[in-house]
Amino acid sequence: MEKQKFREFLTTKGLKLTKERDEILHEILVMKKHFDPEELFVRLKTKGSKVSRASVYRTIPLLVEVGLIEEVERIDRHAHYEKISEDRHHDHMICMKCGKVIEFYSPTLEMLQREICQKENFKGVRHSLEILGYCEKCGG
Amino acid sequence: MEKQKFREFLTTKGLKLTKERDEILHEILVMKKHFDPEELFVRLKTKGSKVSRASVYRTIPLLVEVGLIEEVERIDRHAHYEKISEDRHHDHMICMKCGKVIEFYSPTLEMLQREICQKENFKGVRHSLEILGYCEKCGG
DNA sequence: TTCATTGCAAAAGCTTTGCATGTGT
DNA sequence: ACACATGCAAAGCTTTTGCAATGAA
Numbered sequence: 225m226e227k228q229k230f231r232e233f234l235t236t237k238g239l240k241l242t243k244e245r246d247e248i249l250h251e252i253l254v255m256k257k258h259f260d261p262e263e264l265f266v267r268l269k270t271k272g273s274k275v276s277r278a279s280v281y282r283t284i285p286l287l288v289e290v291g292l293i294e295e296v297e298r299i300d301r302h303a304h305y306e307k308i309s310e311d312r313h314h315d316h317m318i319c320m321k322c323g324k325v326i327e328f329y330s331p332t333l334e335m336l337q338r339e340i341c342q343k344e345n346f347k348g349v350r351h352s353l354e355i356l357g358y359c360e361k362c363g364g
Numbered sequence: 365m366e367k368q369k370f371r372e373f374l375t376t377k378g379l380k381l382t383k384e385r386d387e388i389l390h391e392i393l394v395m396k397k398h399f400d401p402e403e404l405f406v407r408l409k410t411k412g413s414k415v416s417r418a419s420v421y422r423t424i425p426l427l428v429e430v431g432l433i434e435e436v437e438r439i440d441r442h443a444h445y446e447k448i449s450e451d452r453h454h455d456h457m458i459c460m461k462c463g464k465v466i467e468f469y470s471p472t473l474e475m476l477q478r479e480i481c482q483k484e485n486f487k488g489v490r491h492s493l494e495i496l497g498y499c500e501k502c503g504g
Numbered sequence: 505t506t507c508a509t510t511g512c513a514a515a516a517g518c519t520t521t522g523c524a525t526g527t528g529t
Numbered sequence: 530a531c532a533c534a535t536g537c538a539a540a541g542c543t544t545t546t547g548c549a550a551t552g553a554a
Contacts, residue, residue: 238532242528262518277537302519328484330476341497349498351493355486357490359487380554382552384510402543416510418544418545421543421545442544
């Protein structure tokens with residue numbers, strides 16, 4: 225159904241559904257976690273795809289635009305993306321020592337943010353909260 | 365007093381207080397808002413400083429380490445930093461249309477985050493919350 | 505004097521783009 | 530057939546680094 229959504233988007237925009245675009249989206253749907261463009265490219269290559277880096281980089285913005293993926297963080301100099309799941313938005317805790325990422329969700333937090341936006345007359349579309357610190361293992 | 369803090373840090377680490385480092389910190393203290401390395405470099409140049417880009421890039425990590433500045437976001441491919449002010453931490457709302465940045469602070473939000481960390485046995489050190497959307501002017 | 509530091513320019517690393525060719529619709 | 534896409538390689542940008550010269554302590 226994500227594929228359907230993408231297909232409609234392309235049609236609407238007068239763009240074309242190519243084998244490359246399909247392969248890229250497919251690979252993202254198959255992955256569970258975060259990914260960066262290079263990683264995605266390598267995965268595709270490994271599976272025998274002939275897609276080029278350029279196409280990967282050119283397709284990602286389209287997928288962000290449809291709302292199928294979103295940029296979650298930038299580590300060093302490369303962007304990281306994540307599939308937007310059906311279930312629900314979540315935020316991240318990132319361990320500054322081992323890099324472990326804990327995803328969490330707090331309805332209270334979501335509500336509070338809506339309130340804050342209202343107070344500032346700001347129309348919030350999406351948000352990202354990152355808590356940096358140390359995980360249980362690395363020394364709380 | 366920030367300068368004092370930096371000086372002590374350098375001494376402790378066996379590093380030297382150079383004219384360049386002083387000029388860089390000085391310029392940051394004079395600025396009120398966010399900045400990126402290039403912007404900082406240009407400002408210094410404009411004021412007649414002879415500092416090189418390399419020194420700017422080499423000094424920034426030191427200032428982050430002392431806790432005088434922090435990275436607040438990455439836009440496109442460049443990092444943005446901000447002076448850590450005496451007063452208090454704040455988060456950001458960013459208008460996706462005009463780029464306006466609204467800083468806000470919510471004690472409730474701060475408290476809530478401490479609770480969330482506790483639940484995950486995570487030792488939070490700092491966090492950043494970005495709400496993306498549209499400001500009053502750009503169409504709420 | 506002795507290391508850390510600087511500037512320069514080259515290198516690195518991620519992402520974008522020009523162009524000729526290929527391909528959905 | 531007509532745009533739009535693709536791959537490739539080159540270009541772009543921000544950030545890092547090697548090296549010889551410089552300077553703080």
